[in-house]
Amino acid sequence: MHKLFHKERIMSRTDYERIGGRATNSSLIPVLLLLIVAFTAPALGQINATQLNETEWFNVALTLYNQDRYNDSLQAYNNVIGINPLNAVAWNNRGIDLGLLGKNDAALNSFGRATSINSSYAEPWYNIGVIYDMEGDLDSAIKAYNRATEINPNYQKAWFNKNQDMDSMGIGHSSLYNEMTGNAG
Numbered sequence: 001m002h003k004l005f006h007k008e009r010i011m012s013r014t015d016y017e018r019i020g021g022r023a024t025n026s027s028l029i030p031v032l033l034l035l036i037v038a039f040t041a042p043a044l045g046q047i048n049a050t051q052l053n054e055t056e057w058f059n060v061a062l063t064l065y066n067q068d069r070y071n072d073s074l075q076a077y078n079n080v081i082g083i084n085p086l087n088a089v090a091w092n093n094r095g096i097d098l099g100l101l102g103k104n105d106a107a108l109n110s111f112g113r114a115t116s117i118n119s120s121y122a123e124p125w126y127n128i129g130v131i132y133d134m135e136g137d138l139d140s141a142i143k144a145y146n147r148a149t150e151i152n153p154n155y156q157k158a159w160f161n162k163n164q165d166m167d168s169m170g171i172g173h174s175s176l177y178n179e180m181t182g183n184a185g
Helices: 013-018 031-040 054-066 070-083 088-100 104-117 122-135 138-151 156-169 173-181
Strands: none
Touching: 054 070, 054 088, 070 088, 088 104, 088 122, 104 122, 122 138, 122 156, 138 156
C-alpha cells in the first residue's frame, strides 16, 4: 500500500508563522498570478523570479504540484527557499516533490532541513517515515512516525502508518509501548 506524503496547503498567516514562514504585508492571494501560471506559462522559466515574493512563489509551487508538475513545483520551492532559507514548510514541500521524483536521499535532506529549522513541525517526520517505507526500511519508518506522533499526538496518518508497519514486522503494539516506556511486558 502506497503511503501518501503530507504537504502543507495555503494556511493562515498565524499558522504559516508558527511553523517557520514569514508573512507578507499583503493579505491578498495572488489568484490572477495562479491563473496565469496554470493556463499560460508552459515553462516556469518564463516567470521573472524577482517579480514574486515568498508567498507568491509558495502559491505558485502549490499550483504546479496540484497539476502534477513536480519538477516545476520543485523549482518554485527553490525560489521560496532562496528568498527565505528558514521556511520550514517550503523545505518540507520541496522534499515531497523530490520524493515523488524518486530522489529519496535529496528528499530526506530537505525534510531534515525542515526539522532542524522547526523542531516542533511533525509533518516532515511523517514524510521521512514515508520515504523509509518506500525504501522498505520499516524500522526507520516507525522511528520517524513515532517522532511525528510525539510532536503531534493527534496525527492520525502517522499513527496509522506506524501501526501498519509494526503489524508488517510482527511487532505487537504493546511491545513497542513497553520498549518506549521501559516497562517489562
